[in-house]
Amino acid sequence: MKRVLITMLVSLCLTGLALAQPQISGPQSGTLGPGTYLVVGNIQVPAGDSLFILPGTTFLHNGYWTWNIYGTLRAFGEGPDSIKWLRQNPVPEHRWGGLRFRSLTTASNLSYCVVEYGFTPTTAPSTDMGGCIFSEGSPLTVMHSRISFGKAWWGGGGICGHNVNALNISYNLICDNADDLWKGGGILLDGCTNVTISHNVIARNYSTGT
16 A cells, blocks of 8 residues: 555656646747756747757657757756757657757857757658758857767768858767668768867767768
8 A cells, every 4th residue: 555655656746847847849049947848849049049058958858849940059068968958758759850950150059968869750851861960051069968869861860960161079979879871870971161070989870871
């Protein structure tokens, strides 16, 4: 009887924690965090706007939701695993669409972040590149972060840069990513210039290409 009561109390506590998480979707700008947010729809950072993520912020995704950044995203953590983009539960239905940078003019930054289980399931080139992080011509810096368990249909399971001028990927752990069709299980660069890739640990990534 005591065991049943304890189980019920734990379940109620976990339910209460889940309900307490703010839910977000749609256009975002200004500042988010710290704390845990439940992502319940696609996220956009509109052109001309900036979104600042504070240390100690976690985003949990409960479905295939994508972050489309047309403005600027700046996420500066203060130590390992400080800012996180994760799936809510360890089930295929909670894989999400990754961080997709689409501004041609403004530079975004990720530092001391975790981005994992991003997924691109479609078959259209450039749309389905970059499982966890995809930059389509957008200047981007990714440093001191862990990019893992991403999967892309076309290439770049962890990170993909497509026609980017100014891309810095340094001091990261990029591991356990994969692509289904082309190449670049961990990192794929396509038509990029002014690129710095240094001091990364790139391990256990899988690609069907070279």
